[in-house]
Amino acid sequence: MKERRPLYMLKGPLEAAPPARDFVGALKASYDRTGLPALIAEVKKASPSRGVIRENFDPVQIAQAYEKNGAACLSVLTDEKYFQGSFYNLEAIRNAGVQVHDEREMDRVLGIDGVQLIGINNRNLETFEVDITNTKKLLEGERGQVIAQKDVIVVGESALFTPDDISFVQNAGVKAVLVGESLIKQEDPGKAIAGLFGKDISHAGAT
Numbered sequence: 158m159k160e161r162r163p164l165y166m167l168k169g170p171l172e173a174a175p176p177a178r179d180f181v182g183a184l185k186a187s188y189d190r191t192g193l194p195a196l197i198a199e200v201k202k203a204s205p206s207r208g209v210i211r212e213n214f215d216p217v218q219i220a221q222a223y224e225k226n227g228a229a230c231l232s233v234l235t236d237e238k239y240f241q242g243s244f245y246n247l248e249a250i251r252n253a254g255v256q257v258h259d260e261r262e263m264d265r266v267l268g269i270d271g272v273q274l275i276g277i278n279n280r281n282l283e284t285f286e287v288d289i290t291n292t293k294k295l296l297e298g299e300r301g302q303v304i305a306q307k308d309v310i311v312v313g314e315s316a317l318f319t320p321d322d323i324s325f326v327q328n329a330g331v332k333a334v335l336v337g338e339s340l341i342k343q344e345d346p347g348k349a350i351a352g353l354f355g356k357d358i359s360h361a362g363a364t
């Protein structure tokens with residue numbers, strides 16, 4: 158069934174939804190609890206670079222499993238055309254961060270007062286090439302110092318598949334990660350999260 162509803166029909170449900178939880182606060186709490194980058198688990202059926210990633214896609218079941226297994230926050234794709242997402246997959250639209258891919262974008266964002274959250278995308282959105290060293294590159298030197306001074310939470314985004322990848326971006330300075338493909342393509346979301354971090358993070362405390 159094709160799901161399509163005009164935006165005005167979402168007004169009621171959105172107004173009735175519980176207040177938005179503090180996205181940045183949830184990331185900080187998770188990082189403090191586990192000592193690992195907080196997980197933003199992405200609920201996406203398909204993407205422009207990968208096509209359909211998961212045929213058997215039950216967004217609610219997947220989201221619940223992500224939460225139960227230690228995800229600090231969820232990212233739910235609503236775009237229909239490219240990601241096969243839907244507003245039905247989302248109870249409420251809450252919080253937004255700023256995403257950057259290169260030095261120019263990072264410098265622009267760092268000039269904005271009050272920025273709390275910056276996502277560094279390891280995917281070039283024009284060529285779809287991925288390279289996780291992009292995160293390290295954008296956090297080196299003076300940029301990293303400004304980010305630390307401003308107490309900005311940096312999210313490493315895209316192409317994270319293994320505990321080594323997580324360690325790499327954590328050592329580069331991220332306190333959260335946005336992960337889609339590597340989780341969504343596995344049947345069991347709980348095992349997928351534990352495999353990504355190399356351990357069960359649902360009850361993990363910082364060591």
Ligand SMILES: O=C(O)c1ccccc1NCC(=O)[C@H](O)[C@H](O)COP(=O)(O)O
Nearest residue numbers: 204205206282314315316335336337338
């Ligand atoms: O994922 C894509 O193919 C894509 C193409 C063009 C614009 C945005 C795209 N993805 C959005 C995202 O930010 C990623 O889904 C997110 O970082 C998770 O990436 P991954 O873990 O590699 O699925």
